[in-house]
Amino acid sequence: xxxxxxxxxxxxxxxxxxxxxxxxxxxxxxxxxxxxxxxxxxxxxxxxxxxxxxxxxxxxxxxxxxxxxxxxxxxxxxxxxxxxxxxxxxxxxxxxxxxxxxxxxxxxxxxxx
Amino acid sequence: xxxxxxxxxxxxxxxxxxxxxxxxxxxxxxxxxxxxxxxxxxxxxxxxxxxxxxxxxxxxxxxxxxxxxxxxxxxxxxxxxxxxxxxxxxxxxxxxxxxxxxxxxxxxxxxxxxxxxxxxxxxxxxxxxxxxxxxxxxxxxxxxxxxxxxxxxxxxxxxxxxxxxxxxxxxxxxxxxxxxxxxxxxxxxxxxxxxxxxxxxxxxxxxxxxxxxxxxxxxxxxxxxxxxxxxxxxxxxxxxxxxxxxxxxxxxxxxxxxxxxxxxxxxxxxxxxxxxxxxxxxxxxxxxxxxxxxxxxxxxxxxxxxxxxxxxxxxxxxxxxxxxxxxxxxxxxxxxxxxxxxxxxxxxxxxxxxxxxxxxxxxxxxxxxxxxxxxxxxxxxxxxxxxxxxxxxxxxxxxxxxxxxxxxxxxxxxxxxxxxxxxxxxxxxxxxxxxxxxxxxxxxxxxxxxxxxxxxxxxxxxxxxxxxxxxxxxxxxxxxxxxxxxxxxxxxxxxxxxxxxxxxxxxxxxxxxxxxxxxxxxxxxxxxxxxxxxxxxxxxxxxxxxxxxxxxxxxxxxxxxxxxxxxxxxxxxxxxxxxxxxxxxxxxxxxxxxxxxxxxxxxxxxxxxxxxxxxxxxxxxxxxxxxxxxxxxxxxxxxxxxxxxxxxxxxxxxxxxxxxxxxxxxxxxxxxxxxxxxxxxxxxxxxxxxxxxxxxxxxxxxxxxxxxxxxxxxxxxxxxxxxxxxxxxxxxxxxxxxxxxxxxxxxxxxxxxxxxxxxxxxxxxxxxxxxxxxxxxxxxxxxxxxxxxxxxxxxxxxxxxxxxxxxxxxxxxxxxxxxxxxxxxxxxxxxxxxxxxxxxxxxxxxxxxxxxxxxxxxxxxxxxxxxxxxxxxxxxxxxxxx
Numbered sequence: 001x002x003x004x005x006x007x008x009x010x011x012x013x014x015x016x017x018x019x020x021x022x023x024x025x026x027x028x029x030x031x032x033x034x035x036x037x038x039x040x041x042x043x044x045x046x047x048x049x050x051x052x053x054x055x056x057x058x059x060x061x062x063x064x065x066x067x068x069x070x071x072x073x074x075x076x077x078x079x080x081x082x083x084x085x086x087x088x089x090x091x092x093x094x095x096x097x098x099x100x101x102x103x104x105x106x107x108x109x110x111x112x113x
Numbered sequence: 114x115x116x117x118x119x120x121x122x123x124x125x126x127x128x129x130x131x132x133x134x135x136x137x138x139x140x141x142x143x144x145x146x147x148x149x150x151x152x153x154x155x156x157x158x159x160x161x162x163x164x165x166x167x168x169x170x171x172x173x174x175x176x177x178x179x180x181x182x183x184x185x186x187x188x189x190x191x192x193x194x195x196x197x198x199x200x201x202x203x204x205x206x207x208x209x210x211x212x213x214x215x216x217x218x219x220x221x222x223x224x225x226x227x228x229x230x231x232x233x234x235x236x237x238x239x240x241x242x243x244x245x246x247x248x249x250x251x252x253x254x255x256x257x258x259x260x261x262x263x264x265x266x267x268x269x270x271x272x273x274x275x276x277x278x279x280x281x282x283x284x285x286x287x288x289x290x291x292x293x294x295x296x297x298x299x300x301x302x303x304x305x306x307x308x309x310x311x312x313x314x315x316x317x318x319x320x321x322x323x324x325x326x327x328x329x330x331x332x333x334x335x336x337x338x339x340x341x342x343x344x345x346x347x348x349x350x351x352x353x354x355x356x357x358x359x360x361x362x363x364x365x366x367x368x369x370x371x372x373x374x375x376x377x378x379x380x381x382x383x384x385x386x387x388x389x390x391x392x393x394x395x396x397x398x399x400x401x402x403x404x405x406x407x408x409x410x411x412x413x414x415x416x417x418x419x420x421x422x423x424x425x426x427x428x429x430x431x432x433x434x435x436x437x438x439x440x441x442x443x444x445x446x447x448x449x450x451x452x453x454x455x456x457x458x459x460x461x462x463x464x465x466x467x468x469x470x471x472x473x474x475x476x477x478x479x480x481x482x483x484x485x486x487x488x489x490x491x492x493x494x495x496x497x498x499x500x501x502x503x504x505x506x507x508x509x510x511x512x513x514x515x516x517x518x519x520x521x522x523x524x525x526x527x528x529x530x531x532x533x534x535x536x537x538x539x540x541x542x543x544x545x546x547x548x549x550x551x552x553x554x555x556x557x558x559x560x561x562x563x564x565x566x567x568x569x570x571x572x573x574x575x576x577x578x579x580x581x582x583x584x585x586x587x588x589x590x591x592x593x594x595x596x597x598x599x600x601x602x603x604x605x606x607x608x609x610x611x612x613x614x615x616x617x618x619x620x621x622x623x624x625x626x627x628x629x630x631x632x633x634x635x636x637x638x639x640x641x642x643x644x645x646x647x648x649x650x651x652x653x654x655x656x657x658x659x660x661x662x663x664x665x666x667x668x669x670x671x672x673x674x675x676x677x678x679x680x681x682x683x684x685x686x687x688x689x690x691x692x693x694x695x696x697x698x699x700x701x702x703x704x705x706x707x708x709x710x711x712x713x714x715x716x717x718x719x720x721x722x723x724x725x726x727x728x729x730x731x732x733x734x735x736x737x738x739x740x741x742x743x744x745x746x747x748x749x750x751x752x753x754x755x756x757x758x759x760x761x762x763x764x765x766x767x768x769x770x771x772x773x774x775x776x777x778x779x780x781x782x783x784x785x786x787x788x789x790x791x792x793x794x795x796x797x798x799x800x801x802x803x804x805x806x807x808x809x810x811x812x813x814x815x816x817x818x819x820x821x822x823x824x825x826x827x828x829x830x831x832x833x834x835x836x837x838x839x840x841x842x843x844x845x846x847x848x849x850x851x852x853x854x855x856x857x858x859x860x861x862x863x864x865x866x867x868x869x870x871x872x873x874x875x876x877x878x879x880x881x882x883x884x885x886x887x888x889x890x891x892x893x894x895x896x897x898x899x900x901x902x903x904x905x906x907x908x909x910x911x912x913x914x915x916x917x918x919x920x921x922x923x924x925x926x927x928x929x930x931x932x933x934x935x936x937x938x939x940x941x942x943x944x945x946x947x948x949x950x951x952x953x954x955x956x957x958x959x960x961x962x963x964x965x966x967x968x969x970x971x972x973x974x975x976x977x978x979x980x981x982x983x984x985x986x987x988x989x990x991x992x993x994x995x
């Protein structure tokens with residue numbers, strides 16, 4: 001996957017998973033976490049994160065409130081809601097299935113090659 | 114649900130835009146701060162830290178833009194912008210806005226009002242169950258196509274037919290109702306017991322008539338209308354079982370009819386009693402006073418029913434040749450009887466209103482085009498700056514919608530008012546026969562119609578300029594005044610439409626002019642008497658006292674005249690059986706003494722008291738009138754009118770001549786003692802008939818009209834006169850108290866002409882207005898297309914007057930074409946109208962000249978506005994801009 005191309009659905013899934021793992025987190029934290037988890041293979045414009053966050057919030061999967069960061073900065077914290085948790089399970093499942101199916105196409109086929 | 118919430122938040126975002134954006138800015142600010150902190154911790158300088166953070170965040174503007182698209186509904190937001198823009202534009206050019214919304218309002222108002230009438234009369238079902246199965250049945254003779262049935266014939270038909278579930282008859286009648294204040298004439302009918310069951314109408318209170326309640330031995334009962342219940346008995350539940358006195362006979366109230374019930378053939382059907390077959394009329398096959406209502410059996414057609422009853426009528430004819438010769442029978446659907454007369458009128462009106470609406474819409478579309486033309490550069494610029502075509506089209510759609518919505522609301526509001534005006538054109542008497550118009554108004558069907566019309570207008574308005582836009586070439590629009598071909602197409606279609614509109618206006622104006630003149634002429638018709646300062650009223654005396662006893666009736670007449678004459682302000686009083694200006698009916702067959710003629714002669718016969726001619730201020734031409742002492746003890750005398758004299762005594766002196774009944778019975782012989790100038794007995798537009806007048810005292814009746822000549826304002830004297838009459842005998846019933854002036858104004862021929870004059874006049878005025886706006890639109894469009902050309906002309910030295918002439922000539926050609934074609938069509942239309950005109954030639958030169966002048970002058974005014982704009986074109990601007 002090219003470093004810059006990252007589609008919306010995947011980004012949303014990553015955000016949900018991040019919030020699931022780390023609990024309440026601000027936008028900057030989420031962005032950093034995604035980069036780190038990808039082993040710095042993914043580099044995203046942090047700005048693109050905010051429309052996604054808004055979409056997830058409008059869908060009701062995450063909720064936000066203003067809080068204070070560890071080094072005493074005001075920041076908006078996002079956390080997973082109950083329906084967000086369900087959605088994450090659903091999407092993770094779907095993702096696994098999809099990748100499994102796609103992966104099968106690349107398995108060596110007996111008798112050929 | 115989730116989707117809905119997302120949309121709701123976004124919708125909210127439309128209004129809370131600023132708050133949300135402030136919050137986003139704060140969030141991004143905090144994001145940057147966190148990032149900078151991290152960077153500094155990683156060892157960067159503060160400047161470097163900030164630079165990297167901002168770079169990593171990406172374009173803040175794109176973020177905000179993307180964020181904004183999410184927080185609100187971009188489509189709606191730009192729509193609100195478009196709406197604001199449209200309103201600003203309309204405010205900038207109020208003439209356009211007002212003209213176009215007024216056009217739409219006018220069109221919608223007229224068509225909705227007329228549609229409401231169509232709905233009330235033709236669409237809304239009659240208040241009976243399954244009304245399409247109801248038939249109206251009456252007797253016919255070769256002379257009277259719409260007669261009535263006799264009771265024995267009805268009984269035979271009811272028993273012998275194979276096509277009706279039920280067959281009922283009624284006899285329309287008035288009653289004298291005894292009230293606490295005296296006697297009053299009320300309207301209603303006597304019906305056979307199953308009448309309401311056949312219509313499937315159930316009383317809201319009490320019960321229907323029982324089967325057999327229309328037999329002589331049954332107790333007398335009455336069912337009253339809802340209106341009578343409310344008005345006369347205060348809507349009290351206890352009315353059921355109470356006795357009321359009708360025609361001096363006690364009747365028990367057993368039921369109250371539903372509020373929406375009406376049976377139009379019986380106007381003001383307030384009191385419904387059962388038939389009483391004990392009376393003589395019920396036994397005679399020659400007494401034709403009954404009309405029938407039947408309900409068809411399932412699966413039987415109207416034609417089959419007609420065939421069946423005709424068969425019975427034929428059988429009866431051969432069975433009773435003496436009484437039933439030529440007695441036929443006819444059936445019609447009940448709804449046709451009720452609304453058949455108004456149907457064609459309403460449909461013509463509706464198509465007229467539809468045509469006006471269409472013209473109005475086309476005019477507004479044309480005005481919109483003119484505007485789109487003047488804003489061509491604006492569109493091109495917006496397009497060049499990246500506005501999508503869809504966005505531009507939407508701008509037009511919104512503009513059209515604003516005009517339609519404002520116009521429709523105004524139209525709907527004023528349609529209520531228009532309905533009242535239209536209803537006001539129908540005189541009260543006629544309205545009583547149209548009870549279905551009672552709940553005329555904006556019901557759901559009318560609103561749906563209005564909505565459909567508004568939708569059509571909206572589609573037309575938004576599509577026309579959008580179509581024009583689709584041919585708009587950005588480069589062309591930006592660069593030079595090159596004109597698209599669509600513009601030329603419109604100019605051609607538009608000018609044809611204007612000619613059509615002017616033609617329509619011309620035809621309607623000529624029609625209105627001719628009708629106005631006819632109406633004026635009608636009011637100029639000599640009546641043979643003075644109509645002002647005359648009170649008229651109908652008086653009915655109880656038959657039991659005055660019906661058989663001639664002497665009592667004569668005394669009553671004398672006492673009435675004396676008593677009323679003693680009222681201050683009354684000049685003289687007279688009695689007559691049929692008031693003048695009523696009809697050419699109530700005739701007698703006569704035969705002259707000493708002349709041989711095969712058939713008796715039909716002439717009008719009037720019973721008058723001795724002061725009749727003096728009270729009317731009629732002119733005595735020869736001989737004398739009657740004296741009060743001329744009663745049955747004196748020789749019988751008559752006064753004839755001039756038409757009588759001219760027709761039957763062209764060469765001899767009628768005074769002293771005698772005539773009698775067709776058999777010349779000696780007791781019937783009368784002598785002519787005087788000739789009066791013609792008093793118009795029939796309607797103003799009817800011809801004069803020969804008439805003779807005989808003295809009340811020589812053959813009185815117990816029902817007559819009272820004519821009271823007053824010295825001043827007659828209206829205020831009516832109560833005093835009524836009181837004087839009641840002083841003579843409290844059992845006298847008084848009705849139709851009015852003045853001769855009102856009677857004349859409400860006479861059928863007068864109100865029909867007045868209503869049609871107003872209607873056609875109204876349509877003509879609207880058509881003229883529309884035609885002028887259409888003309889203005891086309892000329893203005895043409896001016897906007899030719900701005901550059903005019904600029905060049907002026908730059909090359911053309912005078913302003915030349916420009917005026919140029920534009921006015923263009924308008925003049927259209928107006929001239931409209932007038933020429935219009936005159937042609939108007940001549941045809943006027944010729945077709947010949948029958949309804951009175952005292953006016955169809956090709957009345959004055960009317961035509963006035964109409965042409967009116968049309969030409971107003972058309973000149975309408976084209977003057979764009980011509981002035983053309984003449985004031987600044988050549989420099991025109992050349993540079995275009």
